[in-house]
Structure formats: structure tokens, C-alpha cells
Amino acid sequence: MTAPAIAARGVSKSFGGVKALTGASIAVARGSVHALVGENGAGKSTLIKILGGRIAADEGSVETAGPSLRIGTVFQELTLLPYMTVAENLLLGREPRGRLGLIDRAAMPRLAEAELAGLGITHIDPRALAADISLAERQIIEIARVIMARPQVLLLDEATSALVEREVAWLFGQIRALRDAGVAIVFTSHRWGEITSIADEITIFRNGSDVGTFTTIGEDEAITLMTGQALETIFPARFAPSSGPVLLSLRGARAEGTAPLDLDLRAGEILGIGGLAGHGHRALFFGLFGAPGFREGRIEREGRPVRITAPWDAIRAGIALVPEDRKSEGLFLPLSVRDNFTLPILRQLSRFGILRLGAEHATVAESIRRLAVRTPSAQQPVGALSGGNQQKVLLGRWLLTRSRILLLYDVTRGVDVATKHEIYELIAGLAREGYAILFYSSDAEELAHLCHRVKVMRRGAFVAELPADALSAEAIVAAAMRESGQTETPHAA
Amino acid sequence: MRTLTVDTRRILYAIAAAIGLFVVGEMAHPGFLSGPSVASILVIASFVGLVAAGQCFVILIGGIDLSVPWVMNAAAILLTTTSLGKNTGAPEAIAAALGMGVAVGVANGIGIALFGIPAVVMTLAANGIVEGLTLGLSGGFTCSSCSSYAPPLIQTLAHGSLLGIPDALWLWAFVTALVSGALAVTRFGRATYALGTNPLAATLAGIDARRMTILLYALCGGFAALGGIMLVGFGGQASLGLGDPYLFTSIAAVVIGGVNILGGRGNYLGVAAGAVSLTVLVSVLLALSMPDYVRSIAYGVVILALLLAYGRENER
Numbered sequence: 115m116t117a118p119a120i121a122a123r124g125v126s127k128s129f130g131g132v133k134a135l136t137g138a139s140i141a142v143a144r145g146s147v148h149a150l151v152g153e154n155g156a157g158k159s160t161l162i163k164i165l166g167g168r169i170a171a172d173e174g175s176v177e178t179a180g181p182s183l184r185i186g187t188v189f190q191e192l193t194l195l196p197y198m199t200v201a202e203n204l205l206l207g208r209e210p211r212g213r214l215g216l217i218d219r220a221a222m223p224r225l226a227e228a229e230l231a232g233l234g235i236t237h238i239d240p241r242a243l244a245a246d247i248s249l250a251e252r253q254i255i256e257i258a259r260v261i262m263a264r265p266q267v268l269l270l271d272e273a274t275s276a277l278v279e280r281e282v283a284w285l286f287g288q289i290r291a292l293r294d295a296g297v298a299i300v301f302t303s304h305r306w307g308e309i310t311s312i313a314d315e316i317t318i319f320r321n322g323s324d325v326g327t328f329t330t331i332g333e334d335e336a337i338t339l340m341t342g343q344a345l346e347t348i349f350p351a352r353f354a355p356s357s358g359p360v361l362l363s364l365r366g367a368r369a370e371g372t373a374p375l376d377l378d379l380r381a382g383e384i385l386g387i388g389g390l391a392g393h394g395h396r397a398l399f400f401g402l403f404g405a406p407g408f409r410e411g412r413i414e415r416e417g418r419p420v421r422i423t424a425p426w427d428a429i430r431a432g433i434a435l436v437p438e439d440r441k442s443e444g445l446f447l448p449l450s451v452r453d454n455f456t457l458p459i460l461r462q463l464s465r466f467g468i469l470r471l472g473a474e475h476a477t478v479a480e481s482i483r484r485l486a487v488r489t490p491s492a493q494q495p496v497g498a499l500s501g502g503n504q505q506k507v508l509l510g511r512w513l514l515t516r517s518r519i520l521l522l523y524d525v526t527r528g529v530d531v532a533t534k535h536e537i538y539e540l541i542a543g544l545a546r547e548g549y550a551i552l553f554y555s556s557d558a559e560e561l562a563h564l565c566h567r568v569k570v571m572r573r574g575a576f577v578a579e580l581p582a583d584a585l586s587a588e589a590i591v592a593a594a595m596r597e598s599g600q601t602e603t604p605h606a607a
Numbered sequence: 608m609r610t611l612t613v614d615t616r617r618i619l620y621a622i623a624a625a626i627g628l629f630v631v632g633e634m635a636h637p638g639f640l641s642g643p644s645v646a647s648i649l650v651i652a653s654f655v656g657l658v659a660a661g662q663c664f665v666i667l668i669g670g671i672d673l674s675v676p677w678v679m680n681a682a683a684i685l686l687t688t689t690s691l692g693k694n695t696g697a698p699e700a701i702a703a704a705l706g707m708g709v710a711v712g713v714a715n716g717i718g719i720a721l722f723g724i725p726a727v728v729m730t731l732a733a734n735g736i737v738e739g740l741t742l743g744l745s746g747g748f749t750c751s752s753c754s755s756y757a758p759p760l761i762q763t764l765a766h767g768s769l770l771g772i773p774d775a776l777w778l779w780a781f782v783t784a785l786v787s788g789a790l791a792v793t794r795f796g797r798a799t800y801a802l803g804t805n806p807l808a809a810t811l812a813g814i815d816a817r818r819m820t821i822l823l824y825a826l827c828g829g830f831a832a833l834g835g836i837m838l839v840g841f842g843g844q845a846s847l848g849l850g851d852p853y854l855f856t857s858i859a860a861v862v863i864g865g866v867n868i869l870g871g872r873g874n875y876l877g878v879a880a881g882a883v884s885l886t887v888l889v890s891v892l893l894a895l896s897m898p899d900y901v902r903s904i905a906y907g908v909v910i911l912a913l914l915l916a917y918g919r920e921n922e923r
Contacts, residue, residue: 405811426813435811443811446804448871457801457812460794469792511812 117179119144119298120165120267125174126322127160134160136322137174142267142298142315144179147289149309150302152319152340153530158302159190161319162271165300178267186265188257190272196245201226203244204259233258234284248392249276254284261288268292270301274308275527278390278556279591286312304530306333307559337531349535349563350542352582356382359416361550362402362433362519367411369394369401372574374411379519379550384541386565387554389594394574395554399523402552403428403435429458431519434512438524440501444508447497451489452478454496454507459514481510486536502533509540520544522553526560538564558587570594614872617865621880624863624913628887636894646773650765652886653779654838656879658853659860660786661712661830663878664823666861667790668803669870670726672824674715674733675831675857678708679850681741682835683757687845688745690758697758705832711737712828716821742847757839765840775837779879786875799823803870856885863913884913 121141135157142148150158163169166187201222212218226240253276317327318339358381366374372394401408404422437443485506570578570593578593632639682704690700718729767774790796801809864881866873892902
């Protein structure tokens with residue numbers, strides 16, 4: 115290898131006693147793409163932050179090809195200013211000036227539009243507020259902003275987590291063009307298919323250090339290196355759905371931004387919902403949970419019509435929702451594991467409004483055991499747990515409600531492989547016990563392997579239903595994209 | 608020994624501050640720590656404590672109630688004008704005063720929860736409206752009945768004692784037990800903390816955020832009215848502006864007591880200690896016989912110093 119554009123040598127970093135990195139090293143050549151893979155907490159994000167100069171290493175050094183190398187970083191957390199427009203965000207700090215040196219506001223959208231078009235982005239309105247565009251669009255703008263600064267080293271931390279296939283293809287096009295122009299690129303991802311399709315080199319991380327760098331490596335071998343143990347398969351073995359009774363039906367149910375929807379969900383089945391982001395999945399799931407409810411149509415619970423206009427109606431009807439964004443929609447991070455578990459079932463755990471703390475303690479202890487939640491105690495603030503364990507607490511909360519219908523909305527996003535595996539096993543086990551599971555995922559591979567059948571949504575309507583024997587990631591993506599390839603991506607408000 | 612949580616430490620700080628201030632008072636003015644002196648300071652602190660109990664509820668969900676001063680004042684005037692200083696009308700008068708406080712609180716809650724009006728704006732407007740109504744209906748205190756005294760029953764409650772401990776402190780102890788218990792071991796308490804920590808997640812966990820918000824503001828109005836009733840019992844006669852100092856002290860007691868001003872954290876024991884600290888501070892400054900303006904400055908500086916200490920702790 116020629117002299118690397120950027121390299122880390124024996125880098126260590128601790129955060130208040132927790133070792134995030136211990137003697138990690140990587141070297142990235144000009145004009146190459148270097149993937150960092152590993153479980154959550156393996157130290158990838160920390161290394162990216164150190165390479166980008168955001169934080170300093172405790173030990174070791176970062177060497178660059180030149181003293182004034184331009185390094186651009188796309189962080190895992192989005193950094194757009196929500197109440198500024200897309201154009202204002204893109205041009206922040208380099209706004210066009212008019213006479214008197216004042217900012218030329220009229221020129222900004224045009225300038226931003228031209229720069230975006232230069233990167234092949236034409237479907238995002240530069241006049242829209244950052245808060246009003248979809249998560250995927252925000253991610254794209256975030257990436258575009260960094261690319262526009264013409265970096266010589268580009269660091270991407272989980273930049274594809276919010277993107278669907280077509281947008282990932284766009285990003286990879288950009289990455290290839292930058293690589294060919296001599297840019298050194300480092301990226302992290304949890305999606306194996308993406309990693310192999312773009313990376314020239316792959317470095318695997320485990321427990322804060324690099325355990326090997328490869329030009330080609332199989333997924334099984336990589337997972338073994340990442341976790342330190344062989345995983346036979348990530349997905350649970352297929353099993354036939356029990357042909358239980360229909361627990362939940364929708365008849366002509368229409369939410370904001372969707373067509374009237376029909377659906378039957380049986381006990382013992384995992385019904386997948388697929389499709390590109392922003393095509394009405396969220397409206398369907400949140401509509402079923404009354405947040406807000408459907409505008410018209412019927413919901414039937416075992417054949418009897420039920421009215422669901424608020425979450426407590428849904429909970430009473432035995433329906434549970436695990437949302438995608440566990441930090442803002444699911445959990446109470448500063449509150450204890452116990453408080454997070456029992457909030458919806460406090461009625462059962464109290465008498466005359468006063469909590470029966472003994473019964474609550476027993477219930478929580480049992481849940482921690484059943485779900486193998488790794489926490490020092492039930493009093494631990496849930497925010498101190500790892501992402502995967504947080505997700506288990508959230509799932510466990512709804513299992514406690516004895517809801518038989520589980521709406522799982524992209525529950526494995528940003529969760530590491532080992533915990534994903536545990537969550538899949540848990541979901542499969544619940545289906546075997548007779549739970550009815552409606553499962554949305556932005557990952558088509560996951561839908562194809564876990565679900566008994568998959569309904570694909572496009573523009574707020576079901577456009578295809580794939581039975582078990584026709585299920586594959588390719589089929590799901592094909593159904594989601596059909597006829598929509600040329601048009602702009604619509605997004606539900 | 609187990610390490611203490613931030614919450615517990617803050618309560619201990621508030622208690623330590625109260626004790627420290629008592630000691631400073633004794634050094635400045637021997638006799639400050641005598642039984643009657645301490646009892647009278649605690650009685651005055653109890654008025655702050657009652658009002659702060661309500662304020663604590665709304666601040667726990669990230670709200671605030673600025674209508675406290677005139678709800679107190681209106682309750683005091685309502686009590687004296689409807690009872691005309693007689694015990695016979697006292698129960699009805701107390702019910703009317705408390706009912707008025709709860710009604711204003713419900714109105715605040717409705718404005719905030721159903722119409723989405725920011726709490727600062729809603730409760731500030733309510734304060735003005737209640738002030739106007741009180742002045743208008745009482746004729747600006749010119750009518751003969753308005754100069755009535757509080758019923759002897761209430762005056763006894765504010766001045767009397769049982770087993771050597773003032774009645775007002777028994778009442779405060781009862782309220783402290785009730786509020787602390789409600790926050791710690793009831794469904795209501797858990798819902799309050801959940802709502803204050805993450806309103807969206809609380810709603811998605813089945814909590815009726817609107818009903819809880821209205822309920823909490825109603826409680827706040829009720830406690831403000833109770834504070835007004837005790838205050839007029841203590842002073843004997845209602846006066847215009849008697850609630851004014853309690854806007855600042857009720858909020859300061861909550862914050863000194865370790866409740867997060869953004870909601871979700873803290874409990875009433877700390878708030879009670881905060882109420883005592885503030886009252887002792889005023890008494891110490893009085894005992895030091897400072898000029899008025901120095902007292903104001905010292906009061907503000909000490910409160911800022913306390914809050915600065917909390918800010919430091921947050922960074923750890």
C-alpha cells in the first residue's frame with residue numbers, strides 16, 4: 115500500500131471508565147473505500163469521531179497525508195437545523211452575498227437547487243424546512259452538505275441507516291465518483307450487502323479494537339469475528355404459521371395519506387409490511403394504534419368492530435405498538451427500567467390507585483429474566499442500557515400488557531447483529547405462542563426471512579401480497595418500485 | 608454505602624442549606640434557634656410549601672403556573688367576604704375559595720392541553736383575569752363587608768397548636784405525606800413523571816396527557832387557594848397583593864428543592880426543604896438588620912449561588 119491518506123495507530127479512548135477503543139489501528143489509502151464493521155459498542159463511531167477530529171484520543175495517534183487535509187464527516191446523529199430551509203442548511207456559513215454584504219435570500223434556493231442537481235438530487239425542494247422533509251431526505255441533505263465541501267477524506271457513520279435501496283444506490287454512485295477522484299472514504303454500516311458491494315477493504319472491530327482487515331470475506335466468517343462466536347444463521351428457522359383465527363381486520367380503513375386499506379391478521383402469523391419509506395406504513399401502524407386513528411373505515415377485533423381513536427383504546431383492545439424511534443417515541447430514558455416496563459399495566463399492579471410495589475417488583479424481575487435484559491438492576495435508568503437492551507425493555511413492556519396483537523415498526527433499526535438475532539428469535543417465539551404480529555421493516559432481507567407473507571405498500575396502498583413461496587428481498591423491492599422508478603419519490607405528509 | 612442518586616443528593620443539599628441558614632441565624636442573632644422562633648419560621652414556610660406543592664406538580668410536567676398570586680388573593684378575599692368573619696359560614700366559604708382555585712386551574716389546564724397555549728402565556732393571562740375579576744367584584748375593597756376578618760376557625764388553624772406543634776405545621780406535614788406518597792407510589796405519580804419525561808412516549812403508552820395536564824393544573828390552583836386561605840387566617844384580614852411574593856418563592860422553592868424546571872425529575876420532600884431554606888434566608892437577613900435594598904440583593908445572590916451549585920453537578 116502507498117502512504118495512506120489517513121491512518122490511526124494504536125488509538126485508545128475511554129469515556130468515564132468505559133473503554134470505547136483499545137489500541138485500534140486502520141490505514142486508508144487515497145482513492146479507496148474502507149468499511150468498518152462490528153457490533154454496536156465495538157468502537158466504530160468513536161474511531162470515526164477521532165479520525166474526524168471531533169474528539170481527541172487518550173493514547174495513540176492519527177496521521178494524515180498532509181497538514182491541511184480536508185476531512186468531511188457525516189455523523190450518525192443528524193445535524194440539520196430543523197427550522198431552517200434545506201437551502202439555508204446547505205449554504206450555512208457560505209451564503210451568497212448581495213449588495214451591502216447582506217445575505218441574498220432570493221438567490222439561495224436557486225444556488226442550492228443547482229448544487230443539489232450537480233449531485234443528482236432533484237426530488238428535494240430547497241425551500242422546504244428541514245423539519246418537514248422525511249428522515250431519508252434529511253440524511254441525503256446531510257450527506258450532500260458534506261460532499262459539497264469537497265473533502266479529501268470522507269467519513270460516513272451509519273449514513274445509510276435511514277435510506278432505502280434506491281437512495282443507497284445514489285449514495286454509492288457518489289462514493290464511487292469520489293473514490294475515482296482520489297478521495298479516501300471510511301464508512302460504517304450494519305447491512306452486509308452494502309458493505310460487500312462498495313468496500314475495497316473491510317476492517318472488523320470487536321470490543322474496541324480491530325481484529326482483522328480483509329479485501330474479501332464471507333458474511334459468516336465476518337460475523338464470527340465480530341461476535342467472537344459462530345452464528346449458524348441470523349434468522350430463526352422457518353416455521354409454518356398456525357392457522358389461527360383472524361384477530362384483527364381492517365376494512366376500508368383510511369389514514370391521512372393512505373388509500374382505504376383492507377387487511378386480515380391471524381393469530382400465530384408474522385405479516386410483513388414492506389415498501390419504500392414514506393409510502394404510508396407509518397400512517398397504517400399509528401392509525402391502528404389510534405395515534406391518530408383512521409379517518410374512515412372499520413377495525414374489527416375478532417369479528418367485532420372496535421373504535422380506536424387514542425392509544426388507550428388500542429391498548430384496551432389488546433393492541434401494542436413498538437415504534438421505530440425508541441428514544442423519542444418509546445422510552446423514558448432517565449426513568450428506571452422498572453418504570454419503563456410497567457407504565458401501561460399500572461392499573462393491574464395497583465389497588466385504589468396505589469401501586470402494589472411487591473407485585474410490580476416480581477413482574478419486572480420476571481420480564482428481565484425472560485427477555486435476558488442486561489441491566490445491573492431494575493432501578494437502573496433505561497438510558498444507561500445499550501440500544502439492543504433498550505429495545506428489549508420496550509418489547510417487554512408490551513408483552514406485559516397481554517396484548518395479542520403486536521405492531522412492530524422497524525424495531526431492529528440501529529441494533530447490532532447479535533441483538534437482532536435475539537429479537538428475531540423472540541418474535542418467532544411469540545408467533546409460535548399465538549401472537550399476531552404485524553411487522554414493518556425498512557430492510558427487505560429481514561422481511562423476506564422472518565415473515566410468513568408480506569404486503570407491499572406504495573403511495574399509501576397495498577400493491578402486492580407475496581406469499582411464503584414467493585418471498586425474497588428482490589421480489590419485495592421489485593413490487594415496491596414497480597411503476598415508480600421514473601417518478602419523484604412522493605412522501606406522505 | 609451505595610452512591611446516592613443525583614435526586615437524593617439534591618434533597619440533601621436543600622435540607623443542608625436550611626440547617627446551615629438556621630445556624631447562621633443563631634450566630635447573627637442568639638435565640639434564633641429557640642423553639643418558638645423556629646416554629647414561627649416553619650409556619651411561615653408552610654404557606655410557601657403549600658403553594659409550592661401545586662407548583663411542583665405542574666413543573667414536573669414541564670409547565671409553570673404564574674396565576675398563583677391572584678388565585679391566592681382571590682381565595683383570601685372570597686373567604687372573608689363570604690363568611691363575613693363568622694364560623695357558621697366558614698365551611699361554605701372554604702369550599703368556595705378552594706373551588707375557585709380549582710376552577711382557575713382547570714381553565715389553565717384546558718387552555719394549555721386542549722388549545723395548545725404555552726403555559727407561561729395562559730397562566731399569566733389567568734393571573735390578570737383573576738385580578739380584574741377580584742377587584743371588580745369586590746369593588747376594589749371599598750364595600751363594608753370586604754373589611755371582614757377571616758372566620759375564627761381559620762385563624763385558629765393558622766395560629767393554634769396541638770401537642771405543642773402549630774396546627775399549620777400539622778397541616779403541612781399531612782400535605783407533605785400526601786403529595787410525596789402520591790408522587791412515589793401511585794399510578795398518578797408514575798404518569799406525572801412519564802409525562803414530564805417524554806410526553807409523546809407517555810401518550811403512546813396509553814396515558815391521557817390532556818386529562819393529566821388539566822388535573823395537575825387544577826391541583827395547583829387548589830393548593831394556591833389553600834395557601835391563600837391559610838395566609839388570610841394568619842394575617843386575619845385580606846389585603847390586596849398578599850399573594851404577590853409567592854409567585855417567585857413558590858417557583859424558587861421547587862427549583863431549590865431539586866425539581867428539574869424542564870420536568871420529569873424531583874420530588875416534594877426537596878421542595879418542602881426548599882421552602883424552609885427560602886423562609887429562613889429571609890429571616891436571617893431580617894435578623895442581620897440590613898437595609899431593604901441589601902436584603903433584596905443578598906436574597907437574589909444566595910438563590911443564584913444555590914442554583915449554580917446544581918448546574919455544576921449536572922455536568923458530572
